[in-house]
Amino acid sequence: MREKLIEKGLLLVAFSAVAMIFLIAYLIFREGVPLVAKVGVWDFIASTRWAPSKGSFGILPMIVGSLEVTLLAVIIGATLGLSCAMFLAEFAPRWSVRILKPMIELLAGIPSVVYGFIGVVVLIPFIRRTFGGPGFSVLAAAIILGIMILPTVIAISLDALNAVPPLYKEGSLALGATRWQTLHRVVLPAARSGIIAAFILGMGRAIGETMAVIMVAGNALTMPTSLLQPVRTLTSNIALEMGYASGDHQAALFATGMVLFVIIAILNTIALVIARPRT
Amino acid sequence: MDSKLSTLDPLNPRPLEPSLPKLETRNSKLETQNLNVFYGNFQAVKSVSIAFPCKAITAIIGPSGCGKSTLLRSLNRMNELVDGARIKGTILLDGSDIYRLSVLELRKRVGMVFQRPNAFPLPVFDNIAYGPRIHGTNNGSELQAIVERCLRSVHMWDEVKDKLNDSALRLTDEQRQRLCIARMLAVEPEVLLMDEPCSALDPIATLRIEDLMRSLKEKYCIVIVTHNMQQAARVSDYTGFMLLGVLKEFGTTKQIFTTPRETDTENYISGRFG
Numbered sequence: 100m101r102e103k104l105i106e107k108g109l110l111l112v113a114f115s116a117v118a119m120i121f122l123i124a125y126l127i128f129r130e131g132v133p134l135v136a137k138v139g140v141w142d143f144i145a146s147t148r149w150a151p152s153k154g155s156f157g158i159l160p161m162i163v164g165s166l167e168v169t170l171l172a173v174i175i176g177a178t179l180g181l182s183c184a185m186f187l188a189e190f191a192p193r194w195s196v197r198i199l200k201p202m203i204e205l206l207a208g209i210p211s212v213v214y215g216f217i218g219v220v221v222l223i224p225f226i227r228r229t230f231g232g233p234g235f236s237v238l239a240a241a242i243i244l245g246i247m248i249l250p251t252v253i254a255i256s257l258d259a260l261n262a263v264p265p266l267y268k269e270g271s272l273a274l275g276a277t278r279w280q281t282l283h284r285v286v287l288p289a290a291r292s293g294i295i296a297a298f299i300l301g302m303g304r305a306i307g308e309t310m311a312v313i314m315v316a317g318n319a320l321t322m323p324t325s326l327l328q329p330v331r332t333l334t335s336n337i338a339l340e341m342g343y344a345s346g347d348h349q350a351a352l353f354a355t356g357m358v359l360f361v362i363i364a365i366l367n368t369i370a371l372v373i374a375r376p377r378t
Numbered sequence: 379m380d381s382k383l384s385t386l387d388p389l390n391p392r393p394l395e396p397s398l399p400k401l402e403t404r405n406s407k408l409e410t411q412n413l414n415v416f417y418g419n420f421q422a423v424k425s426v427s428i429a430f431p432c433k434a435i436t437a438i439i440g441p442s443g444c445g446k447s448t449l450l451r452s453l454n455r456m457n458e459l460v461d462g463a464r465i466k467g468t469i470l471l472d473g474s475d476i477y478r479l480s481v482l483e484l485r486k487r488v489g490m491v492f493q494r495p496n497a498f499p500l501p502v503f504d505n506i507a508y509g510p511r512i513h514g515t516n517n518g519s520e521l522q523a524i525v526e527r528c529l530r531s532v533h534m535w536d537e538v539k540d541k542l543n544d545s546a547l548r549l550t551d552e553q554r555q556r557l558c559i560a561r562m563l564a565v566e567p568e569v570l571l572m573d574e575p576c577s578a579l580d581p582i583a584t585l586r587i588e589d590l591m592r593s594l595k596e597k598y599c600i601v602i603v604t605h606n607m608q609q610a611a612r613v614s615d616y617t618g619f620m621l622l623g624v625l626k627e628f629g630t631t632k633q634i635f636t637t638p639r640e641t642d643t644e645n646y647i648s649g650r651f652g
């Protein structure tokens with residue numbers, strides 16, 4: 100009897116969680132779809148002019164900006180994060196892992212506004228001095244995001260590496276392989292799907308992050324043609340304008356969210372296809 | 379300890395007694411002298427001196443936990459992977475100390491097959507080509523030839539020649555264990571260490587792997603750890619019996635199983651403990 104009750108209760112909770120997601124998606128699409136229909140799908144996603152007061156709703160620069168920033172951030176975060184996880188899994192002495200791992204997890208708890216602040220104070224002047232330009236740029240946003248997704252990438256790929264059966268490692272070492280050969284020829288391929296999952300979650304975090312990006316990206320409404328130019332991402336666009344938007348303008352922000360939703364779905368699908376274990 | 383070791387004298391490099399004529403150390407490939415292995419403060423192998431002859435199968439038997447695996451894994455320095463493991467004593471490969479070789483070179487010459495078939499989650503071909511590749515062979519046709527030769531020596535070329543690109547994880551347990559043996563042969567080792575290689579296999583597969591071992595004996599020095607006495611009796615030429623870390627008795631398999639000198643050995647092989 101009690102079993103049944105608990106079961107029912109859990110089912111209810113599970114369904115309400117899913118229902119909540121569908122509700123949110125429904126609200127976004129209900130607001131966004133009519134506007135996209137009015138403007139035209141092509142004009143909405145492929146035109147470069149965004150002037151809501153004049154009835155121009157083109158978000159191409161922001162789509163490009165979001166993709167650029169996200170991909171670059173994932174490249175930075177994945178490279179650093181995977182190297183770090185590889186070091187912690189295979190080469191670092193036990194005691195140092197016990198100290199480093201909790202510290203890395205702590206990084207995930209720092210509010211994004213702090214990352215943004217550090218970006219403004221340290222990174223922006225550095226980029227301006229080193230490469231020229233305004234400093235507020237694609238590059239700045241990508242670096243900050245790359246650092247922000249490190250804890251996610253490290254923690255999950257470390258778990259994936261540690262989950263590889265020690266038997267494989269022993270088999271490789273017993274053939275006279277070095278630890279590095281063992282790591283990159285046996286352990287990494289065996290941990291492949293877990294590592295890709297780490298990248299996907301990192302990517303999800305990067306594309307959705309808003310506050311830190313607004314602070315360092317410059318938010319200009321132009322097509323980003325160089326890494327040193329300012330850029331506005333889809334999330335920034337929504338956050339920056341929702342305070343005063345109304346009517347079609349507000350609907351266009353919902354439509355921006357809709358596009359973001361679709362992009363994330365596409366990226367996740369691609370990643371899942373790549374991560375599917377080869378049998 | 380001295381009294382125990384006296385039964386081993388014929389194996390020791392120095393005094394050469396004629397009492398066991400087949401066991402001359404001249405043709406021993408690998409031997410230990412007073413080998414002690416510790417895990418922290420726990421001593422798992424105690425003063426073991428044993429010589430493994432060329433072109434023969436030597437079985438190490440004994441109840442579980444008596445230090446068989448530990449002894450075997452110190453021969454190719456795999457026990458170093460355990461934190462706090464250390465050894466005292468001498469291990470000689472072709473008469474020279476194994477610690478004079480690099481650990482990579484040693485493991486190349488002294489190959490190992492594990493209890494659970496640990497074929498890599500890679501295609502069959504890549505499993506066998508793994509060793510040659512890490513040791514610098516990258517030529518495609520050369521690798522092709524090695525893969526075929528090694529699969530032939532474990533008698534599974536015909537079974538898998540059309541499945542070389544399938545994941546090794548799709549093979550049966552027996553095939554995977556054969557694959558692991560083939561993978562080891564591909565680096566051209568001189569000694570084959572096998573730690574209970576059949577314990578994950580059914581009886582038929584076990585007999586077939588034993589046949590394979592007999593055919594490999596022509597070329598290699600084989601050491602097999604087993605807690606299956608019938609297996610030791612069937613397949614090996616020499617047998618060592620271990621108890622609580624001590625090598626109690628060593629001799630030809632026939633002698634150990636028909637006229638054991640130690641009462642512990644007799645008790646064990648007659649099934650009174652273990």
Ligand SMILES: Nc1ncnc2c1ncn2[C@@H]1O[C@H](COP(=O)(O)OP(=O)(O)O)[C@@H](O)[C@H]1O
Binds near residue numbers: 460
């Ligand atoms: N990694 C380890 N750490 C501590 N003790 C170990 C370890 N591995 C084995 N031992 C101990 O060493 C003894 C011998 O183990 P092992 O060589 O595996 O025996 P066998 O292979 O004969 O069953 C056992 O008492 C076991 O508990």
Ligand SMILES: [Mg+2]
Binds near residue numbers: 446447448573
């Ligand atoms: Mg064992």
